[in-house]
Amino acid sequence: MENLGALLHGFTVAVSPYHIGLMVVGVLLGILVGVLPGLGAPNGVSLLLPLTFTMDPVAAIILLTSMYWGALFGGSTTSILFNIPGEPSSVATTFDGYPLAQKGRATEALSFAFLSAGFGALCGVIVITLLSGWVQKFALKFSSPEFFAVYFLAFASFVGLGGAPVLKTIVSIGIGFALAAVGMDSVSGSLRLTFGLDQLISGVSFLVAVIGLFGIGELILTIEEGLHLKGIDARVRVRDVFRAMAEMPRHLATLLRSALVGIWMGITPGGPTAASFMSYGLGKRFSKFRANYGKGEPDGIIAPETADHSAGTAAMLPMLALGIPGSATAAVMLGGLMIWGLNPGPMLFVERPDFVWGLIASMYLGNVLAVVLVLSTVPLFASILRIPFAIIGPAIVVICFIGAYTVGSRPFDLWLALLFGVLGYLFKKLDYPIAPLILAMVIGDKAEDAFRQSLIMSKGSMTIFWANPLVATLMALAVTLLVWPLLMRLWRLLRPAG
Amino acid sequence: MLTRRALEIAFAGATALFGAVVAWGATEYGVGWSPSGPDPGTFPFYIGLMVALASLANMAIAAGARQPAGRPFMTGDQARRIAGFVGPILIFVVLSLLLGLYVATALYIGAVMLVQGRYPLWHALLVAVGLPLALYLLLEKGFRVPLLKGPLEALIGL
Numbered sequence: 001m002e003n004l005g006a007l008l009h010g011f012t013v014a015v016s017p018y019h020i021g022l023m024v025v026g027v028l029l030g031i032l033v034g035v036l037p038g039l040g041a042p043n044g045v046s047l048l049l050p051l052t053f054t055m056d057p058v059a060a061i062i063l064l065t066s067m068y069w070g071a072l073f074g075g076s077t078t079s080i081l082f083n084i085p086g087e088p089s090s091v092a093t094t095f096d097g098y099p100l101a102q103k104g105r106a107t108e109a110l111s112f113a114f115l116s117a118g119f120g121a122l123c124g125v126i127v128i129t130l131l132s133g134w135v136q137k138f139a140l141k142f143s144s145p146e147f148f149a150v151y152f153l154a155f156a157s158f159v160g161l162g163g164a165p166v167l168k169t170i171v172s173i174g175i176g177f178a179l180a181a182v183g184m185d186s187v188s189g190s191l192r193l194t195f196g197l198d199q200l201i202s203g204v205s206f207l208v209a210v211i212g213l214f215g216i217g218e219l220i221l222t223i224e225e226g227l228h229l230k231g232i233d234a235r236v237r238v239r240d241v242f243r244a245m246a247e248m249p250r251h252l253a254t255l256l257r258s259a260l261v262g263i264w265m266g267i268t269p270g271g272p273t274a275a276s277f278m279s280y281g282l283g284k285r286f287s288k289f290r291a292n293y294g295k296g297e298p299d300g301i302i303a304p305e306t307a308d309h310s311a312g313t314a315a316m317l318p319m320l321a322l323g324i325p326g327s328a329t330a331a332v333m334l335g336g337l338m339i340w341g342l343n344p345g346p347m348l349f350v351e352r353p354d355f356v357w358g359l360i361a362s363m364y365l366g367n368v369l370a371v372v373l374v375l376s377t378v379p380l381f382a383s384i385l386r387i388p389f390a391i392i393g394p395a396i397v398v399i400c401f402i403g404a405y406t407v408g409s410r411p412f413d414l415w416l417a418l419l420f421g422v423l424g425y426l427f428k429k430l431d432y433p434i435a436p437l438i439l440a441m442v443i444g445d446k447a448e449d450a451f452r453q454s455l456i457m458s459k460g461s462m463t464i465f466w467a468n469p470l471v472a473t474l475m476a477l478a479v480t481l482l483v484w485p486l487l488m489r490l491w492r493l494l495r496p497a498g
Numbered sequence: 499m500l501t502r503r504a505l506e507i508a509f510a511g512a513t514a515l516f517g518a519v520v521a522w523g524a525t526e527y528g529v530g531w532s533p534s535g536p537d538p539g540t541f542p543f544y545i546g547l548m549v550a551l552a553s554l555a556n557m558a559i560a561a562g563a564r565q566p567a568g569r570p571f572m573t574g575d576q577a578r579r580i581a582g583f584v585g586p587i588l589i590f591v592v593l594s595l596l597l598g599l600y601v602a603t604a605l606y607i608g609a610v611m612l613v614q615g616r617y618p619l620w621h622a623l624l625v626a627v628g629l630p631l632a633l634y635l636l637l638e639k640g641f642r643v644p645l646l647k648g649p650l651e652a653l654i655g656l
Contacts, residue, residue: 050643054642165556167552167555167556168552168556170548170549170552171517171549171552171553174517174546174548174549174552175513175516175549177542177545178517178520178542178545178546178549181520181524181541181542181545185527185538187538188527188534188538190527190538192523192524192527192538192542193520193523193524193542195523216587219583220580220583220584223579223580223582223583224572224576225576226576226579388615390611390614390615391607391611391615393583394586394607394610394611395607395629397587397590397606398590398606398607398629398633401594401599402603402633402637405599405645405646406637406645409644409646411594414591415591418587418588421587422584426505426509429505429571430502430505430506448541451536451541452535452536453535455535455536456534456535456536460531
């Protein structure tokens with residue numbers, strides 16, 4: 001019940017004309033970056049972050065999270081109307097969303113997507129509300145070895161559950177850690193890995209990396225594939241919205257199953273993309289509507305959308321309580337928290353309850369607002385996509401580079417953004433996952449500090465990571481996830497023989 | 499023609515080199531144990547080593563993979579499209595460093611619209627002047643975030 005009291009207090013923080021105005025702006029900007037090719041939630045938030053440096057943290061996080069919700073919705077819009085996923089996490093929405101829209105039922109398809117997304121998001125926020133008090137008590141028992149174990153667990157789950165080739169995931173994580181180490185070492189104060197280059201003394205900003213990897217890289221991919229817009233009538237008919245609403249209860253089983261999948265994947269850093277695919281796969285197997293999957297079945301829209309959004313919101317829980325982001329976008333926001341002078345982790349709940357609960361309350365409001373806004377602005381944003389690429393492409397490029405420059409006012413960052421852009425393109429083409437790299441860049445220093453402090457505590461003995469039941473459990477879980485792909489392969493090899 | 503397999507191997511080679519350079523660079527700061535705990539280079543050293551080893555394994559996997567021979571990584575058409583997109587970006591970055599972001603934006607957008615989009619001149623001019631102006635008002639006036647400026651801004655006293 002104390003959580004409920006705290007939440008009510010949070011609403012008094014979040015509900016002000018200024019904050020609600022920020023939510024509207026954030027959601028609309030979010031839909032815009034979600035709709036535009038090349039821009040998505042992670043780099044949309046990265047682009048906006050430098051503009052929030054001087055804002056009050058509560059206002060800043062409300063703006064950024066609202067943008068995140070908006071981007072998740074915007075990504076689904078293009079999936080359904082144009083068969084172009086605006087976000088990686090809305091790829092699974094194209095499987096049934098686009099066919100349904102082609103049948104002339106675009107409004108229904110969009111309504112199913114937005115309503116189930118809203119449902120998923122609310123499930124995610126409710127879980128955060130219920131669990132955060134408990135997670136916080138749990139996390140207060142943490143010291144350096146436990147923190148390192150949790151970081152290790154986060155990376156292990158990318159390797160074990162991420163779905164990308166294991167060795168490529170490891171390379172991606174390693175590159176992120178190495179980039180995080182460049183510049184001033186926070187423990188000893190010495191300059192590391194600068195190779196005599198003055199430009200590297202201040203380190204490599206993860207924001208520039210996100211803008212390059214996701215923004216420029218994604219644009220190059222879009223160009224390579226050639227952009228084909230086969231427009232579908234994007235007018236929203238109110239009658240169809242209500243028809244979709246009336247049909248929602250029939251899909252309750254899918255809604256609940258998908259929300260569970262999403263919450264699980266959001267809290268363990270599987271992320272929204274993995275969650276939506278997994279949920280679609282489960283639906284295809286267990287749903288009573290499974291026969292029509294792939295042919296424009298509403299259930300096939302509801303499954304990935306619910307999971308996508310519940311994962312997106314649930315990813316905020318480990319970010320706030322433990323300082324571990326559950327998705328690439330959450331990783332960027334975590335970096336923002338540190339820039340605003342907040343210390344993510346269990347102490348945040350004690351030191352800044354107004355911030356934490358204001359944010360949680362804003363997540364309820366922001367998501368409801370987002371459903372309404374996205375439904376009413378579909379025609380507007382669909383028309384933006386009809387602007388020829390010769391204008392919109394260079395405009396996005398310019399916005400990405402300006403965003404990269406505003407991070408630290410360093411001209412060198414323009415080159416870095418271009419370099420990361422090419423790298424992002426190669427990563428995508430060769431199936432290297434990008435999210436682990438970002439996560440490693442953001443929490444690399446913290447993970448390293450936890451590791452070093454643990455070893456100082458134990459005078460160099462690695463047994464400290466197995467010293468008490470809590471840290472041993474976390475480590476055992478991490479190691480299991482790490483060898484999981486190997487176990488699966490062995491099992492597959494042995495099965496035909498046995 | 500560049501095959502996917504060749505690119506896999508080349509990229510794995512590049513990441514292996516990156517890992518090796520990181521590990522080698524880390525040795526400069528000590529990779530052992532000192533009275534105050536692990537040396538600053540320890541963590542990056544092992545990270546670099548991990549990247550290098552995993553990359554070598556990736557390379558071996560790519561080299562050993564049975565693939566239809568000569569499957570191209572991209573078609574000539576795709577390569578041309580990418581070059582036509584990345585080339586102007588490269589020029590844009592160089593121009594930004596020389597002339598500032600606003601002027602470079604105007605030149606880049608205008609040129610792409612004229613040459614690649616085949617828009618009428620007045621159309622391209624409108625966007626090429628309008629976008630930097632809008633950005634200036636939003637960033638410098640709205641958010642008080644200064645962007646990189648060049649000789650033109652100095653000339654008109656901004």
